[in-house]
Amino acid sequence: MGGKETLTEAGKLVDNRISWRGDSGLEDGSEANLDLSKGMYDAGDSMKFGFPMAFTATIMSWAILEYGDQMNAVKQLEYAHNSLRWITDFLLNAHPSENVLYIQVGDPEIDHKCWERPEKMSEERPLIQVNTTFPGTEVAAETAAAMASASLVFKQIDPSYSNSLLMHARQLFAFADTFRGSYSISIPQVQNFYNSSGYGDELLWAASWLFHATKDESYLSYVTQQNGKTFGNWDSSTWFSWDDKLAGTQVLLSRLMFFGSIEMSTVENLYLQMYRETAEVLMCTLLPDSPTATSERTAGGLIWVTEWNSLQHPVASAFLAILYSDYMLTSRTETLYCSGNSYKPDDLRNFAISQADYVLGTNPMKLSYLAGYGSSYPQHVHHRGSSIPVDADTGCKDGFKWLYSKNPNPNIAVGALVGGPAFNESYLDERSNVKQSEPSTYNTALIAALLSGLLTTSSVVQSYT
Template sequence: MLPFVILTSLAAHLLLVKVHAQASINTPYTPPPASQGQTASAKDTPNRQWANLLGNSLYFYDIQRSGQLPQDFRVSWRNNSVPDDGKDVNIDLSGGYFDAGNYIKATLPLCWVLTQMAWSGLSFGHGYNAAAQTPYLDRALRQGLDWILQASSVDGEVVVFIGKESTDNVYFGGDQNIPTNDRPSYKITRDNPGTDVTAICAAALAAGSLLYNGTVLPVDSTGKLQEAADMKDEAYSTQLLTRAQSLYDQAQNSLPQQVYQKAVPEVAWAYASSDFDDNLILGGTFLALATGQQNYSQYAQSIYSNSSYGYPVTSGALNWDTHQPAVPVLLVQAALANPNLNINADKYRAAAEVYLDPLVNKKMDGTKYTKGGLFLIPGDSDDASLNPALNCAALAVIYSRLATSGSKTNSYLAWARTQVDYALGNNPAHVVYSVGLHPSSPKNPQSALATGSSSGSVDNIDTDPPTERWVLYGGLVGGPAKDDSFSDRRSDYRETEVALDYVSPMLVLAAHRLAIGDTTDPFYVTMTEPVSSGGDGGLSIGAKVGIAIGCIIGFFLLLAGLAWVFRRSIKRFLNRRREPKHIPLEP
């Protein structure tokens, strides 16, 4: 009976993928050599460098794919992997994505990534179209959304995690030798619920449904719409929406409402959740937009008004776990997109600006900046320092033209640019933190997939091999330390690990630049400082040259001092050397 169930599930999964047409690729995209990051673009649109950044970022999601790969897969060094994922719960969960530099699969952060990815397409679809990256956005989204459909394919259940801490911390090798005999699947149920993960699954599926329905969200205070991402698929949109409604009903009505690690304590080591109200609001708002039904917007707003978290928020991070800062921005877009949803746009504009104004004016409580200008939230920025900054920048550009004044629009855009520029080279270490984009990009991101280890042992993480075998194009590393230094070592996971959710805000930011027709190259193209080798704690070549010159000068000063102390002895020695050689005469 078990093999039949597995084959049936696999067939359903394959049918799911084949039934719906994917956007066609007219000109395949391959990341260019890093050296091209030093070549200025022509002053036209789309800007080639921003298009490359968007393309490389989407390429990263291909690198992270799991399961059976297509015959024409563009990442030549990747292989099929983990075919037995989900076998223990009779579901084919071999697809989807590996979460970060390791091989776990985690539903909660994945759903935030898919939500943010779809949100970028809903807001800046024209950017994807202009860069000819819409087909790759389509493929990246389907790979994740199809996996969520599979993970929630048993009524009342959602698989929320695959893998174990004990296994994950041992193996650090390629995709062909991943230990597959100890990859348990953990799930929540109606009787043992996880409100947060169920609600954010609903949000991701509903946001995807909107995108595949050809919807465009307003990014202008007049409600002016841009071009839709060219990936309309009505059948797939309907399938996503139906499942989103079912999951949201489960999130609303399964009691007690609770964070999912209470139901599945085994996930707490990797992705413990702090709340679920924000996920309920996001899920309800996206469903209100997708269905046009007020009951969803009313429920979302009732959660907003009665949440113990305390809205509107005036500080705090935006990341895979905490989405509170994003809530009012989405509600403003929903209010403008559909006035029948009975959402007060002015109320949520004020709430959005209560957060964004102190952010861009550098007055937000509990935050600070590095000397180089990177925005930090102590605690949230301790690991992956770039992530809170880029998420806030992504939120600022989505909201910027919805603001209550032109001056606020300008300040939001200007602040976002500082953080993007920092990530793309305008930092004291002169590192471009997107891998493979520029000669100063990191060379050793923490990625078991790309390392090319012969031993597969985490004990040899920095030495096997000394330099990463494969280029992890598009991977955004965690980022620098609080003193702006960066050490390009695989063992330093805080600075060099990559993850699905590190890259997703960069999709928003790059698509925005392309959507507005920005012809100005990213900062790294015009870098005037020397390029960092990325392996010496963030010192640029210029800094190294300066140190070398200082050492040489110091050496000669030392010689001068010694010469003064031993001047008489040296004089006698030189005089002796100058005396003619005395050659005895033959007798």
């Protein structure tokens, strides 16, 4: 965010601050007579996956809504707006009619047989869509969440654009909810890359954002009545990620309990309290000296969930912790209780700081996992454009020599958060070590969101509107 996303921006670049990036993917969408040239390449490849891209946009919006003042103070807010809009422009164009959403540009089987700069791509870039015959509830709902949250970001600065986003968000949510079905079942080939574990969380997440964006009571009823009971997983903490939005939904709906000025029924109030209590279960899980603290941590204190892209979950958890800490501070809620023990907002902040510090170099490897930050950071990031010299005249196949080169990347992917360490806290700095060395757009959005929250204390706004 804040301009760093230009690393992965596709299309005809505007005000490009990165010398080794240029225009690419200009024909994307042409087979359907759509302009899908914008958006973000997912990670180190040249794929556009709509599901994680939409999640990236939702996180960017959330961070801007909560911490935009801090971004503005360090002159990054305009860049953040531009990066967000680059994605939402793509998402709007990818939704040409109410019940059709294009969710993928490119074929990963073709894309991954090449190692080339995106500016040099010449391979076929086929499209995949979800529709009423082949539904994709989770990706349609996540896209609705992205548009609803972004509509709040742009409400004051571009009202007509905001209204367009909100109209599409409403349509996509209705499509997602009416034609329920997992995109992983409708389109089995997506299982190899962004396989979904279920769509209930995205429905609640999207409805929550739509309520914040519209104050339409029907969306609040949606999350607090039968759908909440069915999908809410109350009293059980989950890990926030591109695949699972429950923890984010719980924290977002907790906002209404901390700052709510709306009239709501007793039933709605009761079930919102369930969301807040479940958010607090997660907070107690994260605090290292809580009686219910998770034991899933490395020796160095990093939250540990999975060896593939290991930093996503700790950074996402830390972002939720800093939000909850700031909600407590802003609402003058002094105490969080964990099995009888009491904790302060600062305890949550200190946990978030510990995860950020680990990412930025306070770890056994003494390595910053954020490219370009600190004195020691990964030199062989799994990223095509970063690894190939700008003046290299290479095509699809002959570019693989750059993948396997022992030389450091000639172009530093500044701001890219790589996958992260192993459980034993080792890191093998090789491009072919994909699970550790590949960055992703959502990782970068999450670390930018976390660091924005750590710039200040208790600065969240009480209302997004």
